[in-house]
Amino acid sequence: DSGVTQTPKHLITATGQRVTLRCSPRSGDLSVYWYQQSLDQGLQFLIQYYNGEERAKGNILERFSAQQFPDLHSELNLSSLELGDSALYFCASSVYPLGQGLLNTEAFFGQGTRLTVV
Amino acid sequence: GIQVEQSPPDLILQEGANSTLRCNFSDSVNNLQWFHQNPWGQLINLFYIPSGTKQNGRLSATTVATERYSLLYISSSQTTDSGVYFCAVGDNYGQNFVFGPGTRLSVLP
Numbered sequence: 001d002s003g004v005t006q007t008p009k010h011l012i013t014a015t016g017q018r019v020t021l022r023c024s025p026r027s028g029d030l031s032v033y034w035y036q037q038s039l040d041q042g043l044q045f046l047i048q049y050y051n052g053e054e055r056a057k058g059n060i061l062e063r064f065s066a067q068q069f070p071d072l073h074s075e076l077n078l079s080s081l082e083l084g085d086s087a088l089y090f091c092a093s094s095v096y097p098l099g100q101g102l103l104n105t106e107a108f109f110g111q112g113t114r115l116t117v118v
Numbered sequence: 119g120i121q122v123e124q125s126p127p128d129l130i131l132q133e134g135a136n137s138t139l140r141c142n143f144s145d146s147v148n149n150l151q152w153f154h155q156n157p158w159g160q161l162i163n164l165f166y167i168p169s170g171t172k173q174n175g176r177l178s179a180t181t182v183a184t185e186r187y188s189l190l191y192i193s194s195s196q197t198t199d200s201g202v203y204f205c206a207v208g209d210n211y212g213q214n215f216v217f218g219p220g221t222r223l224s225v226l227p
Contacts, residue, residue, distance in 0.1 A: 098148075098208035112160070
C-alpha cells in the first residue's frame with residue numbers, strides 16, 4: 001500500500017457526461033500529480049499541484065480541470081467525455097515538488113481509477 | 119522538455135534468467151525512479167535512484183547521472199516479475215516528472 005488513495009477504482013459512464021476523480025495523498029505530502037494512461041500506452045503527465053497551487057501543466061485537455069483543496073486532497077474533473085478518454089488515471093504524491101534536488105522527493109502512486117466511456 | 123528512452127521495448131525470458139533494462143534521459147535530472155506496473159495495472163515503486171547504486175533482493179539499479187542513463191538489473195527472474203518496467207525522471211525545474219515508454223517483460227515458467 002503506497003498510502004495514496006484514489007476513488008473510485010472503476011467508473012463507467014456515457015459519452016458527454018462529467019465525472020470527478022478523487023485523490024488523497026500520503027500523510028505529509030504536499031505535492032499531487034495526475035497522469036493518464038491509455039490502453040497499452042505510457043503515462044502522460046496532466047497536471048501538478050503543490051500545497052494548493054497549480055505548479056505545472058502537461059498535456060491536459062481544456063475539458064479537464066483539477067484542483068487541490070486546503071486539506072491537500074485533489075480532484076480531477078473530466079467533462080464532455082469522449083470514447084478516447086477511456087484510460088487509467090493515476091494520482092501520485094510527494095513531499096516536495098519532484099526535481100528540486102531535495103531529499104525524500106520520491107513519488108508514490110495510487111492504484112488508479114479505471115475510466116470507461118461507453 | 120526532457121526526453122526519456124527505454125530499451126529494450128520488449129523482453130521475454132525463461133524463469134531463472136537475468137536481465138538488464140536501460141533508461142536514457144536527455145538532460146540533467148534531480149530525481150529518477152524505477153517502477154513496476156503489474157498485470158493489474160498497479161504501479162509499484164522499485165527504486166528512487168537519482169545517482170549511485172542500490173540493491174533490493176534480486177533487483178538492483180545504477181544511475182550514472184553524468185552520462186544520463188540508469189540501469190535496472192533483475193536476477194533469477196520469476197514469473198511474478200512480468201509486467202512493464204518504467205523509468206521516470208524529474209527535471210531540474212521541479213515542474214515535471216516524465217515517464218519513459220517502458221519495457222514490457224514476460225517471464226515464462
